[in-house]
Amino acid sequence: MMKRRYLLLLLFCTLFSFAGQVLATNYKCYFKSSQTIILPNFWTANQLISPIGGTSGAVGLGVTETTAALFPGGQGSEITCDPSPQSNNAVTYTAPDAGMMDSHILSDSGNGQGLLKTNVPGIVYTMEIRCANDCAGGNQLYLNMPTQPGASVTSDEYVGGGYKNSEPNWDVFFSLYQTPDYRPQAGQTNVMAIPGTIGILKMGDSTANIIRINVTTGSVLFKLNEPTCLTYSINNSNMRDHYDVNFGDFFVSDFDKTSGYTAERRFTLDLYNCSMNSISITVNGAHTADGNTLINQSGTAEGVGVDLAAQLVNSWEAIKVDGSASVGANFSGNDGWYQPYYQIPFSGKLKKIGEIKAGSFSSTATFTISYN
Structure with missing residues (x-):
């Protein structure tokens, strides 16, 4: 008898699971060489700027912000990036020394932002290093100026390309400010x-090359007004160049028998948009021998003149009318030098200077205003 034999095939199935991830390449980036880059001039229009008073910190001057290209040489001109086991491409921005930096800071910008001096105390600017438009593997770089001389700020490390070929995307962003240190000065017209x-x-480790960013005097050009008031009037009149102050009519009996004066008449000198540390006023016209009284130049009255006085610093002061002496006021403090509207009260009184004869009275005087 034959026995049947069966061959049992044992099948073994093993399911293998394959998993993993594609890692972004790490890069070590650095500047190809240590060098000094002189930025192209960035504010050159000589725009007139108008600082104001009453500031408690740094305030903008309403000037359009501007930029300067940092690496104009194009892709691959300044930066090298090599694959590396670990990313090593952080960018460190170090502020200049105290001779370039102002003592004030821009406090409303995150952790604060340093300010750079100009030749005019109180007119300052700040800068920000930028690399935008998918600069570092899809990341952006923004580094504000540190607040203290010699201090540094450092960016994050970036993977996925580093800064390779990013040179066209680097620039320096500038903004102009005023601080409480500003005062108008005679002869101070150029910023x-x-x-x-x-x-x-x-960029990279502590032994990496460095880039010094420099400016010249022509990098920033603005105009300033010397101490002055932009417009003026008498009694808030819209007239210009010539003003009449009408004293009205008087009788001979109106002259006080003791003092020889009539009642005073008031008028004002109105000054607008003033930047000044001090003001002085001289008056010059046809006058008596002592220089105190204006005399009648073209009227028919006789024996009468006009004495003038002005109220400055809350007190009235008589005015010489021969131009030999001035009256004035000084302005101090953070906001005193800037006066959007400054009014000076004047008074005039007819004075008996001889035998009075009734008639008309007219006299012309020149008021000279000096600012500092």
Whole structure:
């Protein structure tokens, strides 16, 4: 008898699971060489700026912000990036020394932002290092100026391309400010940058090359008004160049028998949009021998003149009318130098200077205003 034999095939199935991830490449980036870059001039229109008083910190001057290209040489001109086991491409921005930086800071910008001096105390500017438009593997770089001389701020490390070929995307962003230190000064009409280094950049480790960013005097050009008031009037009149102050009619009996004066008549000198540390006023017209009284020049009255006085610093002061002496006031403090509207009260009184004969009275005087 034959026995049947069966061959049992044992099948073994093993399911293998394959999993993993594609990691972004790490890069070590650095500047190809240490060098000094002089930025192209960025504010050159000589725009007139108008600082105001009463500021408690740094305030903008309403000037359009501007930029300057940092690496105009194009892709691959300044930065090298090599694959590396670990990313090493952080950017460090170091502020310049105290000779370039102002003592005030821009406090409303995150952790604060340093300010750079110009040749005019109180007119300052700040800068921000930027690399935008998918600069570092889809990331952006923004580094504000540190608040203290020699201090540094450092960016994050970036993967996925580093800063390779990013040179066209780098620039420096500038904004103009005023601080409480500003005062108008005679002869101070031009604002310019202080030439020198305004920042130092480093990319990568502590031994990496550095880029010094420099400006020249021509990098920043603005105009300032010397101390002055932009417009003026008498008694808020819209007239210009010539003003009449009408004293009205008087009788001979109106002259006081003791003092020889009539009642006073008031008028005002109105000054607008003034930037000044001090003001002085002289008056010059046809006058008596002592220089105190204006005399009748073209009227028919005889024996009468006009004495003038002005109220400055809350007190009345008689005015010489021969131009030999001035009256004035000084302005101090953070806001005193700026006066949107400054009114000076004047008074005039007819004075008996001889035998009075009735008639008309007219006299012309020139008021000269000096600012400092």
